[in-house]
Amino acid sequence: MTRLETDPSPSSRAAAGGRQARIAGWLEADGRVDVAQAAALLGVAPETVRRDLRAMETAGRLHRVHGGAISVVPRPMVTRSAPKSRYIGLGRTVWERLPRQGTLLIGTGPPALGLAEAISAAPPERPGLTVVTNYLDAAVVLSRVPLLAVYNIGGTVSPTSRGQEGDWAITELNRLRTDVSVICPAGISVEDGLSDPRPAGAAVCRAETRIGRRVIALADAAAVGRSAFVTFATIEEIDEVVVAGSVPDRLHRPFSDRGVGLTVVPTVD
Numbered sequence: 147m148t149r150l151e152t153d154p155s156p157s158s159r160a161a162a163g164g165r166q167a168r169i170a171g172w173l174e175a176d177g178r179v180d181v182a183q184a185a186a187l188l189g190v191a192p193e194t195v196r197r198d199l200r201a202m203e204t205a206g207r208l209h210r211v212h213g214g215a216i217s218v219v220p221r222p223m224v225t226r227s228a229p230k231s232r233y234i235g236l237g238r239t240v241w242e243r244l245p246r247q248g249t250l251l252i253g254t255g256p257p258a259l260g261l262a263e264a265i266s267a268a269p270p271e272r273p274g275l276t277v278v279t280n281y282l283d284a285a286v287v288l289s290r291v292p293l294l295a296v297y298n299i300g301g302t303v304s305p306t307s308r309g310q311e312g313d314w315a316i317t318e319l320n321r322l323r324t325d326v327s328v329i330c331p332a333g334i335s336v337e338d339g340l341s342d343p344r345p346a347g348a349a350v351c352r353a354e355t356r357i358g359r360r361v362i363a364l365a366d367a368a369a370v371g372r373s374a375f376v377t378f379a380t381i382e383e384i385d386e387v388v389v390a391g392s393v394p395d396r397l398h399r400p401f402s403d404r405g406v407g408l409t410v411v412p413t414v415d
Contacts, residue, residue: 165190166198166207173208173217177283178308180214213303216282233260236364236390236411240328241265247274248325252288253354254281254309254347255330257364257390262287270294278322280310280350304346311346319353327358331365333374334389336381336400341374348376355379360386367391367410370398381406 165188172179181199185192199215202208208215237260244250252258262284265277273293279285280299288296301315329351331340340355340363342348355361355378367389386407393410401408 177217232413233257237261237264239411246270249276251324251327252279253329254307258330282308316353326360327354328362333372335373338373339377339380341377343374348378352378363387
């Protein structure tokens with residue numbers, strides 16, 4: 147071992163401090179740092195980034211995970227286009243209707259995080275509710291709720307949705323049966339059903355829909371009447387749709403005609 151490794155010089159300590167400040171900034175913005183991406187952006191070797199992450203974890207600034215690190219503090223929201231307050235009313239509305247006992251699956255998407263935050267704000271008063279999710283941000287929020295059993299599905303983490311996908315996630319989901327599955331489609335149409343823009347995301351949503359005895363779709367009002375690239379469920383497979391925003395009557399009426407409840411919750415911008 148060289149002296150540089152055991153007793154870093156002031157210049158090397160300053161360089162490490164600069165790298166760690168940038169890493170902290172990425173965590174603040176995105177909630178996660180990928181080793182390979184950070185190394186490329188910083189112009190250093192991946193092992194250098196791993197040393198920085200170890201030092202930052204020791205200081206309590208992050209939590210290391212496979213391939214990188216995540217923030218130790220739940221972020222208000224995962225995307226800049228969907229601020230936290232926008233879906234908190236949606237989350238409260240759904241949480242009021244859910245049982246406090248049994249099993250609940252929460253899928254991936256900003257509306258699902260609104261539900262997780264509503265649960266955190268008004269937690270169950272006694273044990274008995276188990277929540278399973280493939281959404282990293284929801285898992286972090288829910289892990290801090292007393293008396294709640296939380297399970298994370300695992301799998302490949304999508305850099306787009308921050309949901310866990312792939313064969314690993316689907317295999318785990320296929321082992322389960324939940325009392326309620328809450329999913330977040332990108333498109334909801336009476337004619338075309340529920341859809342997602344990515345095949346990997348649609349495959350996970352399909353599994354989450356199939357395992358739920360009761361299925362609730364959460365979405366932004368902009369998703370109503372829209373069809374994304376890959377359909378994963380028919381409208382008949384959904385028990386209830388809850389959307390944030392406002393829905394014109396011409397789009398609302400077809401759901402009631404098909405016997406599917408559509409609840410519209412105003413947003414707070």
